[in-house]
Amino acid sequence: MKLNRRNALAMGLGATAVAMLPMRAIAAADEAIAAFTGGAETGAGDITLDAPEIAENGNTVPISVSAPGATSIAVFAAGNPTPGVATFNFGPASGSQSASTRIRLAGTQDVVAVAQMADGSFVQTAKTVKVTIGGCGG
Amino acid sequence: MISRRDFLQVGMAASAMVGASGFGNWGRLAAQQSLTQDQLLDFDTFGNVSLIHVTDIHAQLKPVYFREPEVNIGVGENKGAVPHVTGAEFKARYGIADGSPNAYALTYNDFSALAQDYGKVGGLDRVSTVINAIRAARPDALLLDGGDTWHGSYTCYHSEGQDMVNVMNALKPDAMTFHWEFTLGGDRVRELVEGLPFAALGQNIFDAEWDEPADSFESYKFFERGGVKIAVIGQAFPYMPIANPGWMFPEYSFGIRDERMQEMVDEVRAQGAELVVCLSHNGFDVDKKMASRVTGIDVILTGHTHDALPEPVLIGETILIASGSNGKFVSRVDLDVRDGRMMGFRHKLIPIFSDVIEPDAAVTKVIDAERAPYEAAMNEVIGTTDEELYRRGNFNGTWDDLICDALISEREADIAMSPGVRWGPSLLPGDPITREDIWNVTSMTYGQAYRSEMTGEFIHTILEDVADNLFNPDPYYQQGGDMVRIGGMGYRIDITKPQGDRISEMTLLKTGEAIDPAKTYQVAGWASVNEGTEGPQIWDVVENHVKKLGTVTLDPNTSVEVVQG
Numbered sequence: 122m123k124l125n126r127r128n129a130l131a132m133g134l135g136a137t138a139v140a141m142l143p144m145r146a147i148a149a150a151d152e153a154i155a156a157f158t159g160g161a162e163t164g165a166g167d168i169t170l171d172a173p174e175i176a177e178n179g180n181t182v183p184i185s186v187s188a189p190g191a192t193s194i195a196v197f198a199a200g201n202p203t204p205g206v207a208t209f210n211f212g213p214a215s216g217s218q219s220a221s222t223r224i225r226l227a228g229t230q231d232v233v234a235v236a237q238m239a240d241g242s243f244v245q246t247a248k249t250v251k252v253t254i255g256g257c258g259g
Numbered sequence: 260m261i262s263r264r265d266f267l268q269v270g271m272a273a274s275a276m277v278g279a280s281g282f283g284n285w286g287r288l289a290a291q292q293s294l295t296q297d298q299l300l301d302f303d304t305f306g307n308v309s310l311i312h313v314t315d316i317h318a319q320l321k322p323v324y325f326r327e328p329e330v331n332i333g334v335g336e337n338k339g340a341v342p343h344v345t346g347a348e349f350k351a352r353y354g355i356a357d358g359s360p361n362a363y364a365l366t367y368n369d370f371s372a373l374a375q376d377y378g379k380v381g382g383l384d385r386v387s388t389v390i391n392a393i394r395a396a397r398p399d400a401l402l403l404d405g406g407d408t409w410h411g412s413y414t415c416y417h418s419e420g421q422d423m424v425n426v427m428n429a430l431k432p433d434a435m436t437f438h439w440e441f442t443l444g445g446d447r448v449r450e451l452v453e454g455l456p457f458a459a460l461g462q463n464i465f466d467a468e469w470d471e472p473a474d475s476f477e478s479y480k481f482f483e484r485g486g487v488k489i490a491v492i493g494q495a496f497p498y499m500p501i502a503n504p505g506w507m508f509p510e511y512s513f514g515i516r517d518e519r520m521q522e523m524v525d526e527v528r529a530q531g532a533e534l535v536v537c538l539s540h541n542g543f544d545v546d547k548k549m550a551s552r553v554t555g556i557d558v559i560l561t562g563h564t565h566d567a568l569p570e571p572v573l574i575g576e577t578i579l580i581a582s583g584s585n586g587k588f589v590s591r592v593d594l595d596v597r598d599g600r601m602m603g604f605r606h607k608l609i610p611i612f613s614d615v616i617e618p619d620a621a622v623t624k625v626i627d628a629e630r631a632p633y634e635a636a637m638n639e640v641i642g643t644t645d646e647e648l649y650r651r652g653n654f655n656g657t658w659d660d661l662i663c664d665a666l667i668s669e670r671e672a673d674i675a676m677s678p679g680v681r682w683g684p685s686l687l688p689g690d691p692i693t694r695e696d697i698w699n700v701t702s703m704t705y706g707q708a709y710r711s712e713m714t715g716e717f718i719h720t721i722l723e724d725v726a727d728n729l730f731n732p733d734p735y736y737q738q739g740g741d742m743v744r745i746g747g748m749g750y751r752i753d754i755t756k757p758q759g760d761r762i763s764e765m766t767l768l769k770t771g772e773a774i775d776p777a778k779t780y781q782v783a784g785w786a787s788v789n790e791g792t793e794g795p796q797i798w799d800v801v802e803n804h805v806k807k808l809g810t811v812t813l814d815p816n817t818s819v820e821v822v823q824g
Contacts, residue, residue: 171518173514173515174514174515174735174736175498175501175736175738176501177467177498177500177501177505177512177513177514178500178505183470183512221470229758249736251727251731251736251738253501253724253727253728253738254720254721254724254725255501255502255738255739255788256502256678256725256739256743256786256787256788
């Protein structure tokens with residue numbers, strides 16, 4: 122039997138399936154990030170990414186990003202088959218450069234946020250979000 | 260006839276006399292330190308504030324036996340650190356003599372023999388006596404309940420937590436936080452919480468839809484005690500919808516949310532809090548990490564992982580208190596708070612020896628009233644055990660082995676899975692097994708025993724997943740309980756490896772053959788977090804099995820090989 126999410130749900134123990142990340146997904150994330158930055162270097166800086174350590178439901182994971190002074194923030198799910206999640210653009214009249222959304226994660230993976238700052242430079246941060254079968258509640 | 264209480268309360272001279280008369284255990288006990296209620300309660304009141312902490316009672320109203328873990332492995336920075344120290348090493352670290360009351364209360368060694376001497380532990384009427392004694396010395400002491408209170412017994416299941424609410428109300432807590440309570444269902448939790456005469460706290464209990472703090476719970480509450488402005492911030496179990504069935508309380512979201520914890524600390528400090536206490540159900544290692552990331556918390560009253568530590572653990576300027584489980588311990592923490600900060604503390608982990616501490620008759624009456632409608636059903640003797648039955652530990656306890664045997668036999672399965680929960684009192688060799696005893700280790704609102712087909716590959720995935728939830732080196736990625744208990748299958752686990760590489764040498768015990776990833780096996784288990792799980796209730800499965808056995812005997816379980824690196 123092939124192990125997929127539907128089967129896992131039917132199995133009795135799990136809430137969501139755990140899929141090992143295929144290498145090509147990570148390569149796809151690198152490509153998607155490079156497309157956003159135009160290949161420019163990304164550094165650490167004033168960017169925060171809020172995401173749960175362990176997803177309560179891999180199908181809808183709440184995240185929020187914030188990068189004061191950014192003109193644009195892009196979010197990537199490095200382990201998803203299509204890593205690009207969203208790009209938020211902020212005009213000069215934006216009160217703050219932050220955004221929240223919910224994303225779907227195929228399995229345990231890094232969520233990456235990259236911001237383009239007003240001077241054209243890029244800053245990046247990432248957080249590992251675990252998607253687990255669950256159970257065994259202690 | 261001389262009762263154990265009378266005996267334990269008499270001084271050394273009298274004990275020696277009884278000892279000389281040669282009454283078996285009593286003679287042995289006489290050789291050990293005698294124990295009195297005054298000794299257990301002895302405390303030099305200190306400073307200007309007292310905190311009383313109880314946690315993880317798991318609905319144990321009456322005294323029980325509770326064996327502490329033999330295997331409790333720490334990983335990453337917590338390797339070899341308390342509470343991941345057991346047995347002889349634990350005794351050496353805290354200077355506890357073999358055979359002493361503390362050895363019985365805090366370690367697993369010689370458990371059944373010492374239990375014969377020292378008797379049962381806990382009982383909320385005894386806990387009440389201890390609380391009353393502390394309040395006699397410090398009338399405005401704060402009583403804080405760390406949660407896992409409304410779960411874990413026959414009466415709690417049938418009254419949907421009402422028995423525990425009524426008995427705890429008699430103890431007059433000041434605040435509480437939550438975990439298993441939510442498995443009563445969102446509606447029932449709200450119904451109970453809204454009737455509580457004390458604060459229901461959880462800064463991390465969120466409305467799942469709007470991602471904002473949930474209505475029925477407060478993040479923190481202020482108390483003015485001993486002239487000190489105290490803020491108690493609640494932290495519910497962070498991984499509720501993952502470790503337990505989220506479909507039972509879909510309107511709530513949790514998580515560690517340590518950034519919000521910092522905001523709450525800053526907020527209460529700005530409002531003039533001189534002492535900040537976090538009433539937490541994070542689990543010890545998660546609290547340790549949180550204490551290193553959030554500044555400004557003076558005391559974290561830890562819970563969830565059921566650890567009992569005779570001394571606080573200091574992380575930066577935060578002290579962590581671990582008060583055990585099942586009503587076995589009460590922690591008293593006296594604090595000296597001056598000039599808006601904690602200047603010093605004195606702490607005692609008080610073991611509730613039920614034969615030494617006089618029950619509070621008023622609370623006994625409340626307990627007995629809650630139990631009365633169910634006594635006949637609970638007291639029915641189903642069988643007898645020749646084994647010490649216990650659960651606590653990272654891998655299978657004997658209760659788990661018995662439950663897995665029941666699943667394999669009653670559900671005609673190749674392999675059995677039983678959840679690695681930390682609750683469930685112990686029984687001694689020779690004890691009758693009553694229906695209540697079986698419920699004490701199985702009771703829950705999602706106890707259906709499923710039977711399904713799983714491939715070897717999927718079984719491996721489950722084991723890897725659960726192992727990472729226990730042995731991930733980062734505590735924030737540890738999700739809940741101990742390792743899933745397995746019957747009918749052996750395996751090797753290398754806890755130092757990453758997820759996917761820890762589990763190997765999976766073997767079907769009945770044939771001795773290696774588990775084939777492609778082959779399908781019949782697996783029986785219980786406590787599925789999935790909605791719509793079908794099957795008989797696990798307590799009925801175990802009861803039928805025990806009834807057939809008559810007397811429980813178990814072969815030593817050597818089917819899990821643990822590599823610690």
